[in-house]
Amino acid sequence: MSKKLNRRSFIRSAGAATAAAGAITMPSIVLGGGHGKKNVVVVGGGTGGATAAKYLKRAAPSINVTLIEPNKTYYTCYLSNVYVIGGGKGIDSIGHGYAGLAKHGVKVIHDYVTGIDAKTKKITTKGGASIAYDRCIVSPGIDFKWESTPGYDEAASGTIAHAWNAGAQTAMLRKQLEEMKDGGTFLMAPPPNPFKCPPGPYERAAQVAGYFQKHKPKSKVLILDPKGKFSKFGLFKQAWSKLYGFKEGSDDGMIVWRGTPKGSDDNKIVKVDVAGKSIETGFGTEKGDVLNIIPAQKAGKIAFAAGLTKGDWCPVNLRTFESTIHKDIYVIGDSSAAKGLPKSGYAANSEAKVAAAAVAASLNGKEAPVPAYVNTCYSIAGPGYGFSVAAVYRLKADGSKVQKVSGGLTPGKASPEVLASEETYAHSWYKNITDDIFG
């Protein structure tokens, strides 16, 4: 891990700084409860949290909005495969700071939230702060179910990347690929459903193959998948075969995908040998030169600590994203059980806007407005080769589900011109969505 991104040491120093400041200003006076102003605290400054903070200020400038996020730079998971892992542009190409939010009047605190007390409506942080809220929006992203990958745990992720939360992990994976000899194997184990960014592992496989093709043409990408199919299945298989000689059910070609046949669970991870760089599944043991293991996922730590979960995720009212467990706490992004919506960056951005409007309405004593949601997700398989899935949704009248009303995939018979346009749109998408979130 690079020095810049060592989270533990960062939290230590940030915590110390906040604690020192806290001695003078805490608790909660900073947040100006005295003027009758309402306080909203957003926990987590990723795609969901940062969007919610910005859009809340936009909807109701008089509300005090505080965003608490441990890191000073957020690295987007989306486009990390393309810009960093395949493209070698370095992680600054996917990094975003919080100056833009501050400009909108959001108070950004770099600290780590350790508890949310729904009864007293107070948040506690590692830095020792206690912060009162009228409404709280929680957007902690995902955490890993390490028990799903025996032998591979948080400590092991120091040498074998999951790279499923972007930043140092992404940089490490790129570095290992650069150091790998030609003729080596990139061995990837994608997670079981549900997980964030469902097309992500398969775009990554394509991007790594693209890098190999250019620099290490004798190398292989071997995917051991616990699933029988995946997001944009047909489009990825088509792209892999067009660009990287993939043949389904064959070990020829640069990309080899071993899925799990229906009714079988034999391709699940039995054991990871971190030192020996091998993965054992019910089908046998495979060795790699660079490994990438993406464990099964669940809601972020604070969601569990705050008692917002049911099973692995946080149940919410889909019109507002208010927790159905704790009043006045809203859960958005990958952690929420947003039935009907994917765990994608665009969906988190869309959910955040719905939640921000609902919170503003609720603080004004009004009914939550009718929500609107969209998802758009691009994948880039190689230069001039992009495709997408998109959907427009409405809330079902009984509130039980976010219902897709239109959308779908890039057609399988799309022309090279269309695929090239989609790649261009993917880059524009990145520029616009990150500006919408952090700008």
Place this chain on the structure above:
Amino acid sequence: MVMKTITRVLLVAGLAFGMSSAAIAGSHGKKKMAPKTLMGASGLALSDTCAGCHGTDGASGGPGTPTISGLSEPYFAELMAGFKSGEIPSTIMGRIAKGYTGDEVKKMATYFGGKPFVPAKQSYDKAKAAKGAKLHEKNCEKCHEDGGTNVKDDTGRLAGQWTHYLKSTMADYISGKREMTRKMKKKVMKLHTKGGDAAFDELMAYYASQQ
């Protein structure tokens, strides 16, 4: 021009009143009716969902996605109707446009129409732009008034729009994938025969220069 405006008014009106939520194509194909869903989202709520691709309030940081703020309402509605019917070729907009009723499109048109058009910050060739200015004056100014900044007569915004978008749109027009009005077709095809792609490069440079 009068004819064109009437067609547009009819088109928009048809969109507004001819559709109901049940008429929206559901994800389950033809067999099932679309489920009952909550209608009545505001222009703001609907428009905020576009920002991920088109930029906050429709001002795109580009280069592929066009800026959609500051357009005339009928023009916006006409584009969405064209995407929805497939009359206007698209990669992704057709899939998305099918999700909205005419009433919703109208709300978005009003919302974005009320937001300022923000010219794209992009590079361009100065010499080409100077030539393009003359070509515009001669061939386009009559409908795309004020150097292509005026959208009042329900024309598209040219000045300050992203070059990549203008180029791919023009390629669709010239190849016949997208229909032009009779008047525009005459001008465009004449210019294309006479000046080829180079003439359009110069026009685009001129539009890019207006920042």
